[in-house]
Amino acid sequence: xxxxxxxxxxxxxxxxxxxxxxDECKIHLDEGGIEIRAVxxxxxxxxxxxxxxxxxxxxxxxxxxxxxNLVRLQDIAGMADxxxxxxxxLDEETRKLHxxxxxxxxxxxxxxxxxxxxxxxxxxLDLSSTIVIEGRDIDRAVTAADMVSDHIELGVDEADxxxxxxxxxxxxxxxxxxxxxxxxxxxxGEASSLFSLDYLQDMNKAIPKDAEVTMELGEEFPVKxxxxxxxxxxxxxxxxxxxxxSN
Amino acid sequence: xxxxxxxxxxxxxxxxxxxxxxxxxLAETFAEAGDLLPLVVKLVRxxxxxxxxxxxxxxxxxxxxxxxSKSTGVSESALREQWRETGDLGDVAAWAVDxxxxxxxxxxxxxxxxxxxxxxxxxxxxxxxxxxxxxxxxAGLLADADPEExxxxxxxxLGHMRVGIGEGTIRDAIAVAxxxxxxxxxxxxxxxxxxxxxxxVVAETAREEGRDGLEQLDVELFRxxxxxxxxxxxxxxxxxxxxxxxxxxxxxxxxxxxRVQIHKHGDEIRLFTRRLEDITEQFPDVVxxxxxxxxxxxxxxxxxxxxxxxxxxxxxxxxPVPFQRFSQRIKREDGVESMAREVPVVAHLFDCLYDGETxxxxxxxxxxxxxxASFEDVSVRPDEPRAGLEHSRTVRAEVDPQxxxxxxxxxxxxxxYREALDAGHEGLMIKxxxxxxxxxxxxxxxxxxxxxxxxxxxxxSRAIYSEGRRSDWLGRLYxxxxxxxxxxxxEVGRLSTGYTDEELEELTDRLEELIVSRxxxxxxxxxxxxxxxxxxxxxxxxxxxxxxxxxFPRFLRRRxxxxxxxxxxxxxxxxxxxxx
Numbered sequence: 001x002x003x004x005x006x007x008x009x010x011x012x013x014x015x016x017x018x019x020x021x022x023d024e025c026k027i028h029l030d031e032g033g034i035e036i037r038a039v040x041x042x043x044x045x046x047x048x049x050x051x052x053x054x055x056x057x058x059x060x061x062x063x064x065x066x067x068x069n070l071v072r073l074q075d076i077a078g079m080a081d082x083x084x085x086x087x088x089x090l091d092e093e094t095r096k097l098h099x100x101x102x103x104x105x106x107x108x109x110x111x112x113x114x115x116x117x118x119x120x121x122x123x124x125l126d127l128s129s130t131i132v133i134e135g136r137d138i139d140r141a142v143t144a145a146d147m148v149s150d151h152i153e154l155g156v157d158e159a160d161x162x163x164x165x166x167x168x169x170x171x172x173x174x175x176x177x178x179x180x181x182x183x184x185x186x187x188x189g190e191a192s193s194l195f196s197l198d199y200l201q202d203m204n205k206a207i208p209k210d211a212e213v214t215m216e217l218g219e220e221f222p223v224k225x226x227x228x229x230x231x232x233x234x235x236x237x238x239x240x241x242x243x244x245x246s247n
Numbered sequence: 248x249x250x251x252x253x254x255x256x257x258x259x260x261x262x263x264x265x266x267x268x269x270x271x272x273l274a275e276t277f278a279e280a281g282d283l284l285p286l287v288v289k290l291v292r293x294x295x296x297x298x299x300x301x302x303x304x305x306x307x308x309x310x311x312x313x314x315x316s317k318s319t320g321v322s323e324s325a326l327r328e329q330w331r332e333t334g335d336l337g338d339v340a341a342w343a344v345d346x347x348x349x350x351x352x353x354x355x356x357x358x359x360x361x362x363x364x365x366x367x368x369x370x371x372x373x374x375x376x377x378x379x380x381x382x383x384x385x386a387g388l389l390a391d392a393d394p395e396e397x398x399x400x401x402x403x404x405l406g407h408m409r410v411g412i413g414e415g416t417i418r419d420a421i422a423v424a425x426x427x428x429x430x431x432x433x434x435x436x437x438x439x440x441x442x443x444x445x446x447x448v449v450a451e452t453a454r455e456e457g458r459d460g461l462e463q464l465d466v467e468l469f470r471x472x473x474x475x476x477x478x479x480x481x482x483x484x485x486x487x488x489x490x491x492x493x494x495x496x497x498x499x500x501x502x503x504x505x506r507v508q509i510h511k512h513g514d515e516i517r518l519f520t521r522r523l524e525d526i527t528e529q530f531p532d533v534v535x536x537x538x539x540x541x542x543x544x545x546x547x548x549x550x551x552x553x554x555x556x557x558x559x560x561x562x563x564x565x566x567p568v569p570f571q572r573f574s575q576r577i578k579r580e581d582g583v584e585s586m587a588r589e590v591p592v593v594a595h596l597f598d599c600l601y602d603g604e605t606x607x608x609x610x611x612x613x614x615x616x617x618x619x620a621s622f623e624d625v626s627v628r629p630d631e632p633r634a635g636l637e638h639s640r641t642v643r644a645e646v647d648p649q650x651x652x653x654x655x656x657x658x659x660x661x662x663x664y665r666e667a668l669d670a671g672h673e674g675l676m677i678k679x680x681x682x683x684x685x686x687x688x689x690x691x692x693x694x695x696x697x698x699x700x701x702x703x704x705x706x707x708s709r710a711i712y713s714e715g716r717r718s719d720w721l722g723r724l725y726x727x728x729x730x731x732x733x734x735x736x737x738e739v740g741r742l743s744t745g746y747t748d749e750e751l752e753e754l755t756d757r758l759e760e761l762i763v764s765r766x767x768x769x770x771x772x773x774x775x776x777x778x779x780x781x782x783x784x785x786x787x788x789x790x791x792x793x794x795x796x797x798x799f800p801r802f803l804r805r806r807x808x809x810x811x812x813x814x815x816x817x818x819x820x821x822x823x824x825x826x827x
Contacts, residue, residue, distance in 0.1 A: 023383070042317050043387070117387070241350040243320055
């Protein structure tokens with residue numbers, strides 16, 4: 001059983017933060033809220049999202065699992081104005097999701113969850129640095145780096161206590177340093193890893209500019225980006241594998 | 248079974264040139280395959296679908312490059328550079344995985360089932376975003392692959408394994424793995440394959456039920472049988488002598504269309520091409536005619552579909568449309584009905600393989616009788632649209648087996664030959680009335696006779712490197728004739744067959760000296776090399792600047808003594824077109 005009402009904007013941003021990595025996903029409809037975990041086809045980027053029941057205007061579920069075509073569902077959700085209410089109801093018999101937006105009824109055929117690739121466990125990583133940073137600073141760094149290169153180095157200089165971003169292109173370079181005063185918080189350890197901007201750009205799109213993002217970094221290790229959504233009633237964690245540093 | 252294990256088999260196969268060794272490697276692999284035997288039989292040749300299953304993978308080179316780039320982080324320009332050097336995307340994938348710049352969060356080892364299921368699934372993607380899903384599916388496999396696995400995943404997706412396995416090797420390996428490997432065992436496997444067209448069925452049957460089981464395998468409705476092929480007869484006289492050792496031959500009009508195998512059981516009707524592709528959807532008019540005219544409850548009939556102009560198709564003096572025009576019907580997916588009205592067809596039937604029981608072991612004479620008993624003529628109605636259904640024009644001829652080749656053929660045969668050519672058909676088929684139906688083989692029981700066109704001397708203007716085994720060589724050559732008036736060369740077609748490896752290698756060495764510019768694997772050439780080329784027919788074409796195209800051109804030899812301007816002229820091509 002699943003029946004919920006949610007503000008369109010909230011649904012849209014939830015779907016968008018998963019949609020940047022995959023086209024279809026499984027959604028767990030638990031009593032306390034929904035949970036989505038997905039990894040992109042090349043095993044490079046991963047998302048783990050939860051949205052509590054309290055984030056919905058109303059919410060009833062008893063622990064089901066559905067598979068959805070995310071692209072389709074994003075299109076439907078996009079039909080609504082941001083403050084409109086979207087009603088979702090699962091028909092267990094037909095395995096279809098009924099969506100209604102101010103009189104507009106849409107019936108979405110679901111995908112067999114078995115046919116969607118298995119959800120991986122979050123790798124347990126020991127990352128040396130933790131940087132708490134505003135979403136808009138990530139946006140600045142990623143946007144500037146994308147002008148010169150297709151990859152970006154994220155690192156922490158333990159001695160100087162700064163978080164830095166570097167992108168080196170064929171002709172132009174971008175460099176950004178943020179110290180303890182510029183950041184919300186910094187637990188400095190030696191860290192430096194190189195990442196694909198393609199992926200980071202996509203993840204950046206889903207990070208609200210005013211969000212407080214907790215970034216965990218290591219030495220040639222994946223990066224973790226954690227932030228709250230829905231005014232604290234939901235959370236997203238992205239994980240991105242590094243590129244191999246050429247020497 | 249780990250995919251790496253199968254990759255080990257591919258590598259051993261690629262490492263040896265000996266067919267016996269290849270056979271033994273395969274036999275060992277088949278014997279140990281257990282439940283995975285049907286999968287392994289398919290995967291060793293990289294064919295995931297039987298020819299008559301309509302699925303197509305739809306994996307292109309550029310899509311593959313996307314997937315490799317996505318999973319390894321190597322830029323597409325670097326991949327294209329490698330591709331130019333090696334000519335094989337499998338090798339490019341192996342190189343990219345070896346030099347990858349992107350790490351992954353997790354990796355799982357690949358199993359044979361996962362690789363098979365993923366690649367097969369690609370065929371089921373349709374509509375919006377299906378290209379992206381194909382890229383993702385292949386990228387997902389490559390993300391978990393080591394370099395050697397990546398090489399064969401890509402080759403499987405593209406359908407070229409490059410391990411030198413033909414159908415003959417599979418056949419022999421099945422005979423060795425599950426039977427005694429004798430000639431008789433090989434024959435039993437061969438026969439079983441000819442009637443089933445499916446080595447998965449053959450391999451499992453050989454393993455479970457041995458040679459007796461194989462002999463029980465038979466022609467089955469809706470599983471197309473390989474068609475019997477004709478040899479080329481040098482002349483009418485010779486063909487008659489070859490096909491009629493007992494003094495009688497059957498001569499039939501050889502129509503210029505597409506071979507069709509019609510399967511019918513009750514209301515269910517399916518049509519297959521000579522290459523065993525299902526074309527039922529493209530020919531609703533033929534389905535209607537079969538429903539109307541085939542009276543047998545079940546039947547497999549062999550014939551030729553010919554397209555005629557709508558104005559003439561209902562009369563006695565029908566005008567066939569050029570093959571090119573007709574072939575649009577085979578490729579057509581939209582507007583099938585209106586196309587059926589524009590290019591109405593007649594199915595000319597000439598053989599019956601099944602009419603409730605299999606007939607392939609019966610003599611041709613009996614099969615013709617059964618054919619005639621199984622259907623009634625249907626007249627063509629382009630408006631409905633409904634195709635025509637009729638027996639091929641046929642005569643029986645008594646031939647003196649002692650007569651030499653030069654003797655005049657019986658008048659009935661020469662009359663039919665002239666009639667066929669006058670009506671715009673290809674020539675005649677000469678058949679032995681006692682011969683059984685031999686699927687998939689050219690045996691001297693059936694000969695085609697038709698006038699051949701004079702060869703042309705043409706200049707090579709551009710070329711493209713081949714794919715697959717011959718990828719180091721310029722195997723696709725654009726041919727041009729000489730336009731005296733404009734003093735320029737005009738292209739008339741593209742050649743890609745007829746040369747031996749040796750000839751092609753030599754030709755490539757010579758052509759590479761003439762390269763003016765390169766674009767990927769295509770090169771512009773100084774027009775200097777002249778080749779003698781034979782072909783079936785000259786057609787009108789907008790694809791080439793001469794306005795003509797050669798149909799089925801084949802390489803004969805290089806004309807080293809000719810200057811490019813000695814090549815045949817555009818005027819001559821025009822004249823040959825008018826005369827044919």
